[in-house]
Amino acid sequence: MTLLSVRDLTVKFGTRGTPVTALHGISFDVARGERVGVVGESGAGKSITGFALMNLLSRPGYIDSGEILFEGKDVTKMSDREIRRLRGNRMAMIFQDPMVTLNPVLTIGQQMIETLRAHRRLSYDDARQISLVKLKEVYIPSPEARLDQYPHELSGGMRQRIVIAIALLLDPQLIIADEPTTALDVTIQADIMELLLEMCRSNMVGLMLITHDLGVVSQVTERTLVMYAGRIIESGKTRAIINDPQHPYTQGLINALPQQTPPGTRLRQIPGSMPTLSTMPPGCPFNPRCELATDVCRARMPEITQFGEVQVACHEVKRLHAELAELEGAQ
Incomplete structure (x- = not known):
């Protein structure tokens, strides 16, 4: 059953001249209980997508067109009051840096209790008890003592666990986790991702x-969206994308993983860099960095096409599949 349905979502940023487009008509669905990964380099539009879903875009950014249907209701048409009821209650977001998420002048308990009482009719004692239960669920040691501490008194890993506990306080149906382990040590990252996975499965x-x-995505998610320059260029089951990437950009991301490079050799990387919003090339936005680019790629934007378990936007992939189908037909 579909929980979230995004259709032709376009996000723009106003400038002194012509507005620039950050998201170009993206569409995807998230089913209840499904784990979806959104991958790509910095500037691909991943975080903008998350902020748009929560209706957290601030000026000069704005949703230009499209629908964000959450449980059948269009988030883009909700009033401020309806949005406040939705955020934290039915949809929650985990941000990159817990020190930015948590208020440094309030104790952990104050922040959790205020969150609960803003959405539920609860007494102070009941809200505190629920907060204790959630801290225990994310394996916070001595939760009673932690409720009376301030964020700066806790380690980075513990702060991120508390952010996850706050996200789960009101039993939301969807959590948007924006690079939740970026600021943490590698060993702590694994613990946090395992915790997130466990919480999503159990609830x-x-x-x-x-x-x-992509390494984290392969371990945690069931389906993956690969983004580039504000577009979804490949999507499908995570295992299918990891094992047999179709788009040259996805292939480049996987080849750039350290484990893909033999010891003692230079790490492989995709040449060039992501285009800026104001300097988008004509045709496929990846064509200046793509070894397979042809004149068609430089002139015309590829359409999303279904190939087996994945959808891909690439002229060359479409051509190769057409040639393969021709050969199979001839045999």
């Missing part, structure tokens, strides 16, 4: 994991 919560790390 049947949908998860959108925004990250640049």
Whole structure:
């Protein structure tokens, strides 16, 4: 059953001249309890997608067109009061840096209790008790003592666990996690991702994991969206994309993983860099960096096409599949 349905979502940023487009008509679905990864380099549009879903875009950014249907209701048409009821209650977001998420002048308990009482009619004692239960669920040691501490008194890993506990306070149906382990040590990262996965499975919560790390995506998510320059260029089951990437950009991301490079050799990387919003090339936005680019790629934007378990936007992939189908037909 579909929980979230995004259709032709376009996000723009106003400038002194012509507005620039950050998201170009993206469409995807998230089912109840499904774990979806959103991957790509910095500037691909991953975080903008998350902010747009929560209706957290601030000027000069704005949703220009499209629908964001959450449980059948269009988020883009909700009033401020309806949005406040939705955020934290039915949809929650985990941000990159817990020190930015948590208020440094309030204790952990104050922040959790205020969150609960803003959405539920609860007494102070009941809200505190629920907060203790959630801290225990994310394996916070001595939760009673932690409620009376300030964020700066806790380690980075513990702060991120508390942010996850706050996200789960009101039993949301969807969590959007924006690079939730970026500021943490590698060993702590693994613990946090395992915790998120466990929480989503046990509570049947949908998860959108925004990250640049395909290794994390392969371990946590069931389906993956690969983004480039504000577009979804490949999507499908995570295992299918990891094992047999179709788009040259996805292939480049996987080849750039350290484990893909033999010891003692230079790490492989995709040449060039992501285009800026104001200097988008004509045709396929990846064509200046693509070894397979042809004149068609430089002139015309590729359409999303279904190939087996994945959808891909690439002229060359479409041509290769057409040639393969021709050969199979001839035999």
